[in-house]
Every structure is written in structure tokens, then in C-alpha cells.
Amino acid sequence: MEDFKFTGKEWWREGVRFECTGSGKCCTSHGEFGFVYLNLEDRQRFAKYFNLSTSAFTRKYCEKTGGIWHLKEDPKNPDCMFLKNGNRCGTYEARPTQCRTWPFWPEVMNAKSWAKDVKAFCPGVGRGEIIPAERIEKQLREQIESEKGWGK
Known part of the structure; x- marks a missing residue:
């Protein structure tokens, strides 16, 4: 992924009201x-959590798709395998960077994508602190750095 360029004029410069509501909707497949x-580092964190070697985890x-590591998916249920009771992360302490940085991902931080891809399904948008x-x-920046290591 190309480096994300900050101009100082981004729509979110005044802050964004967001609070995780624990809905689990970010842990379900969205195309x-x-x-x-x-x-x-994500795989090492998970391995430690499960008391496994990184290679065993x-x-x-x-599995790798297109040269990029990801958690396996069940074709019958594409939701995260660690999602419990439909709305709770069963491995919260070990969750990967992708999960820790949600909803602030470069690909959804333009106003149109935010409204279409985030606000439309995430009940935490518009709630809580700014x-x-x-x-x-x-x-x-953390998400961008993480993406550079997905194939390793």
C-alpha cells in the first residue's frame, strides 16, 4: 500500500465522535x-496468547491469499473465528493491529467511504468522546505500518 499522505485538511481534523459499542459488527464479513x-507481530501475539509457537499458530x-497472511475463514461463516456470542472478541487481549485500529483505516478515512463503509453499519460512529x-x-500510521508486514 502506498503511504497515506496527510494534508492537514482532512475531514476528520476536528476529531470524530466514536465509541466502541461492542456490537461485533466489525468482526463480521463486509465484502x-x-x-x-x-x-x-500479530501472529506472534496470538501465538503467545494461545501458548503456541508462531509457526504452530x-x-x-x-492461510495466505495473494501473498498476504490472514485468519482462516469458514466458507459457511465468514465472520472472524474468534467472535464469541455474535458480539465479543474471544481473543481481545491478542487481537491484531487491524482490529485494534478499527475504524481508523486509511481506505475508509475519506468522507464518502466513512459514510458508506463505516457509519452505515457501525453503531459506535457518532457516539462517545471525540x-x-x-x-x-x-x-x-499504525495500520499502514502493519500492512507492510502482511506477507511476512
Whole structure:
């Protein structure tokens, strides 16, 4: 992915009101956002959580598509395999960068995508505290760095 360029004029510069409501909707498949992508650090964090070696965790829970590591999916249920009771992460402490940085992903941080791809299904948008631009930018940069390691 190309580096995300910040102009200082982004629509979210005044902050965005967001609070996780625990709906679990971000853990369910939304077309192109179906895979939970993982870099090496994500797989190591999961492995430690499950008390497995990184290679054992990777063999058991991961696969590569197009050269990119992601959690395996059940074709009959594309939701995250670690989603419990339809709305809770069963591995919250070990969750990957992709999950920790949601909803502040580069590909949805333009006004049109935010309204279409995030606000339309995430009940946390417009709730809670205002997330300042500095925190949003930090999460965007963390996601960008994570994506660079998805194939490793």
C-alpha cells in the first residue's frame, strides 16, 4: 500500500465522535473487508496468547491469499473465528493491529467511504468522546505500518 499522505485538511481534523459499542459488527464479513489480515507481530501475539509457537499458530489458524497472511475463514461463516456470542472478541487481549485500529483505516478515512463503509453499519460512529486528529493519525500510521508486514 502506498503511504497515506496527510494534508492537514482532512475531514476528520476536528476529531470524530466514536465509541466502541461492542456490537461485533466489525468482526463480521463486509465484502472486501472480510479477511482479518496479520503481520508477523500479530501472529506472534496470538501465538503467545494461545501458548503456541508462531509457526504452530500460523499452521492451525492462518492461510495466505495473494501473498498476504490472514485468519482462516469458514466458507459457511465468514465472520472472524474468534467472535464469541455474535458480539465479543474471544481473543481481545491478542487481537491484531487491524482490529485494534478499527475504524481508523486509511481506505475508509475519506468522507464518502466513512459514510458508506463505516457509519452505515457501525453503531459506535457518532457516539462517545471525540477522538482527536492526533490519535486518528497515530492509528492510521499504525495500520499502514502493519500492512507492510502482511506477507511476512
